[in-house]
Amino acid sequence: MNRVAICAVAQIKNEPDIWYQRFQGMVLECFESIVRQTGVTFDMEQGIRNVVTCSDDVFDARTISDNAVTDVVGAHFRGEEKVAQDGLNALGYAAAAILSGHDDLILVMGHCKESQSESRLMNTNLAFDPFYCRPLGLDFLTAAALQARAYMRKAKLTEHHLAQVVMHARANGARNPYARDNPPVTETDVLTSPLLADPIRQLHAYPVTDWAAGMLLCCEERVHEFTEKPVWLTGFGSCMDSYFLGDRDLTGNFALKRAARRAYSMADIADPSTAFDLVELNDAYAYQLPLWAEGTGLTPEGSGGAWIESGLDRVNRSGGMLNGNPIMLGGLARALECALQLRGEAGERQVDGARRALAHGTTGAAGQHHAVLILER
Amino acid sequence: MHPNFDLSDCYTIQGKLALPYTYFAGSVGSIFLTTLRDRRKIMGIKCHTCGKVFVPPRQTCERCLEDIRDQWVELGDTGTLENFTVVRYADRHLPRRPPFVLGLIRLDGADTPLLHLVAGVVVDRVAEGLRVRAVFAAQPENTILGIDHFQPL
Numbered sequence: 349m350n351r352v353a354i355c356a357v358a359q360i361k362n363e364p365d366i367w368y369q370r371f372q373g374m375v376l377e378c379f380e381s382i383v384r385q386t387g388v389t390f391d392m393e394q395g396i397r398n399v400v401t402c403s404d405d406v407f408d409a410r411t412i413s414d415n416a417v418t419d420v421v422g423a424h425f426r427g428e429e430k431v432a433q434d435g436l437n438a439l440g441y442a443a444a445a446i447l448s449g450h451d452d453l454i455l456v457m458g459h460c461k462e463s464q465s466e467s468r469l470m471n472t473n474l475a476f477d478p479f480y481c482r483p484l485g486l487d488f489l490t491a492a493a494l495q496a497r498a499y500m501r502k503a504k505l506t507e508h509h510l511a512q513v514v515m516h517a518r519a520n521g522a523r524n525p526y527a528r529d530n531p532p533v534t535e536t537d538v539l540t541s542p543l544l545a546d547p548i549r550q551l552h553a554y555p556v557t558d559w560a561a562g563m564l565l566c567c568e569e570r571v572h573e574f575t576e577k578p579v580w581l582t583g584f585g586s587c588m589d590s591y592f593l594g595d596r597d598l599t600g601n602f603a604l605k606r607a608a609r610r611a612y613s614m615a616d617i618a619d620p621s622t623a624f625d626l627v628e629l630n631d632a633y634a635y636q637l638p639l640w641a642e643g644t645g646l647t648p649e650g651s652g653g654a655w656i657e658s659g660l661d662r663v664n665r666s667g668g669m670l671n672g673n674p675i676m677l678g679g680l681a682r683a684l685e686c687a688l689q690l691r692g693e694a695g696e697r698q699v700d701g702a703r704r705a706l707a708h709g710t711t712g713a714a715g716q717h718h719a720v721l722i723l724e725r
Numbered sequence: 726m727h728p729n730f731d732l733s734d735c736y737t738i739q740g741k742l743a744l745p746y747t748y749f750a751g752s753v754g755s756i757f758l759t760t761l762r763d764r765r766k767i768m769g770i771k772c773h774t775c776g777k778v779f780v781p782p783r784q785t786c787e788r789c790l791e792d793i794r795d796q797w798v799e800l801g802d803t804g805t806l807e808n809f810t811v812v813r814y815a816d817r818h819l820p821r822r823p824p825f826v827l828g829l830i831r832l833d834g835a836d837t838p839l840l841h842l843v844a845g846v847v848v849d850r851v852a853e854g855l856r857v858r859a860v861f862a863a864q865p866e867n868t869i870l871g872i873d874h875f876q877p878l
Contacts, residue, residue, distance in 0.1 A: 368728050368735045409742055473818040478748050479758065480781045483868040484840055485812070485819035490827050493810035545827075546811040590787060594829055594838040595779070598808075 351568040352446045353578035354687045354723070356385040359561040362528040362672045362681075365463040366558040371408065374560035375459045376420040382455065382564050386574040390422050398427035398451045402438040402458035404676050406471045409464060421457045421562075434630070435561075435680025436709030436719040440584040442565045452567040459560040460674035468556055468675070475713060480592075488632075488675075489553065491713035493545035495598040496635040500547060502599045503642075503652040505635065507547075511538035513634040514551050514670065516660050521667025523697040524685075528557050528672030552634040557672040561684055577691045583617070583722035585610025593714065601643030604708075604718040608644045611706075615722040620645040625702040626662040626689055628682035630710045631670045637663070640708055644720060665689065665697040679709015683721055690725040750867075753794050757782045761871035765861045767800045769835050777836045781869070802859040803878065804832035804839075811848045820870070824848045830857055830875055841869065845876035 358381035360366075360374055382388065389395035399421045403413040410416060414430035421428070431438040435458040442454040465471050472488035499505065514533060521527035533551060541551035564574060571578045587606035590596050608620065617623045627646060631637040638652025641663075647655035664670075666685035669678040686705035688694045704724045711717040750758050753770070760768050769778045772786035772793050779786075784794045809828035812819065819825075826848055829838035843857060857875040865871075 367737055368730075368732055409740065467816050467818075469814075469816055470818045478746075478868070479750055479754055480869045481840060482818075483820065483870045484827060484842060485816075485821075486827070486840060487816075487818065490810055490812055494808050494827075494829060497810065498808055543811070543813050545813065548810075592781065592837065593840060595787070 350447055350449070351580055352443045352565055353568065353571050353580050354563050355566045355571060355574040355578060356382050356564045357561070357684050357687045358382045358385070358563075359526050359684060360559065361526050362557050362559045364528065364556060364558070364672075366461065367463065371459045371461045371560065372417055372420050374461070374558070375417050375457055375562070378457060378560050378562035379421055382562050386564055388453070388564060388574060390426070392426075396422060396426070396453050396455050398429070398445065399423040399455045399457065400429050400431060400438045400442045400445075402431045402433075402435040402456070402676060402680065404432060404460060406474055407460050407462060407465060407675065417457065417459065421455060433717065434709035434711040434719060435677045436683055436707060436721055437586060437711070438680065439563065439565070439581070439683055439721060440586060440719055443581045443584060446565060446567050452570055454565045455562065456565060457560070457562040458677045458680045460676045461558040462556045462674045463558050472675070472713070486713070488713050489548065490545050491593060492633045492636070493548045494593060495639075495714040496547050496633065499599045499635055499639050499652075503638065503650050505638065505653045507539055508535070509638070509653050509656045510552055510634040511535045512656055513631070513637050513660075514538045517631070517664065517668045517670040520665050520697060521671030523695070524665075524667050525695070527667040528555065530555065530671060548633055548635075554632045554669050555672045557674045559674050559677055559681070561677060561680055563684065563687070577725075579687045579690045580724045581721060582724050583611035583613070583615030584720070585614070586717065586719040588717045589715070591716065598714060599639070601639065604640060604643030604715065604720070605645075607718040608720045611720040611722050615724075617722065620706070621647065624662070624704055624706045626665060626686065626699045627706040627708070628664055628666060628685050629668065629708045630678040630682055631664065631668045632678060632710075634670060636715070637668070637670070640710070640715070643718070644706065644708060662699055665694065665699060679707065679719055682709060683707035683723065686723045690723055751784070753782050753784045756797070758867060758871065762865050762867065767802060767832060767859065767872070769798050769800045769832070770794070771796045771798050778834060779837050780832060780835045780839050798834065800835050801833040804830045804835070804857055804875070806843060806851070806853060806855040806857055807831050807838045808853060809843060809851055811851065826851050828875070841872060842874040843876070844874040
């Protein structure tokens with residue numbers, strides 16, 4: 349079978365409020381970096397003929413949000429397709445387009461400026477139907493809070509476990525020059541942080557963040573034109589769970605298990621608990637890190653607490669979404685960190701000799717949709 | 726990030742999206758919502774293949790793929806609180822001032838818990854297993870707010 353690789357990655361620094369730059373400018377910085385790194389062109393025969401973008405209409409406050417960036421991603425007079433889900437799906441989509449033979453070279457670009465909206469939570473309330481959920485004020489935080497309560501009871505997760513997850517995110521974020529600058533926190537800071545929606549406290553929730561990132565994907569035959577350090581995408585899977593929270597088993601990882609199984613089957617992985625040199629999980633809230641670890645089979649179901657106690661050494665070296673990535677881009681940020689690690693370009697936080705990594709992304713309320721990507725050097 | 730231009734020249738404007746719509750509730754949803762509004766009854770829909778009773782109702786059982794649109798069952802107005810959160814922040818999209826309780830309530834006779842507000846309780850004493858009853862809205866409402874909230878029995 350043909351193979352597909354990430355040839356280059358680019359990102360700006362995650363920041364709380366890039367008020368002085370439009371999201372187009374944020375994207376342009378990433379675009380120019382990829383062109384500089386690879387020398388890729390927009391020649392109609394040999395250059396980029398298709399661009400996959402990732403953004404959200406409500407966060408961009410306009411419809412067809414990709415239309416606002418077609419010029420800065422070089423998409424004029426060629427294909428441009430938008431993925432309005434977590435950015436890991438944009439990578440999966442681009443990889444499928446290359447593996448199908450439809451394209452040999454695709455630029456993937458994502459952006460989100462959460463700070464533009466008065467309230468990130470008000471925006472996520474619009475993800476729900478206007479009859480049964482939206483009138484009750486349901487948003488992604490309260491949906492997560494319901495999942496958090498159910499999961500903490502099932503896995504006997506304590507507030508100390510959650511504090512450990514937050515401190516881990518902050519410590520790793522401090523070693524990542526592109527991570528959001530957050531003050532260091534103590535266990536007491538987390539334990540006494542104000543409750544937003546029980547049992548989720550302010551420090552358990554990812555902070556409002558602006559960010560943009562990009563990647564160049566290429567088919568195997570042409571990889572040598574753009575990089576000496578390709579990162580191969582060897583497995584991908586995704587799955588969507590039911591819409592209504594009441595229809596779902598909020599702690600059973602129905603969709604994530606299926607997404608992971610599909611990715612593992614493609615990548616020939618028998619035992620995920622020993623298969624990876626590093627994993628990056630899309631933890632918008634602290635309780636999600638162990639929950640997603642169970643869903644990806646890194647630890648048995650219900651053992652998330654013990655998994656946290658085991659140290660989290662090769663987990664979310666980037667700082668994770670919990671340290672600060674915007675909605676829509678959590679999974680893309682996870683894959684980007686895996687690519688840097690597999691290229692040996694992760695600086696102080698480098699996992700020595702990393703060969704295989706797992707990146708996870710999730711979209712929607714309380715992990716309705718999941719995607720899993722396997723990356724190898 | 727350090728911009729390479731003078732921030733004192735930079736300008737932001739305030740904006741807002743406010744877009745009026747008319748939503749069709751669906752043929753099944755219309756029956757549920759008007760029955761709730763006019764007869765103060767909460768209706769579920771039963772899949773005869775798997776036996777599951779869904780609320781809110783829907784046209785097709787997502788597991789059996791059976792058309793269940795006519796298989797209405799009347800549910801009680803009492804149920805059990807299975808899960809909840811205490812919302813402690815204020816925001817424009819929220820139906821109440823904080824703190825208030827948002828819960829998943831399994832109505833007697835239903836298999837899927839329903840999201841709704843729980844009031845008439847001290848928020849710090851709410852617990853799973855609480856038995857609750859629907860309090861219907863005093864004025865006609867066209868959404869799930871035809872039930873104003875649930876309160877302890």
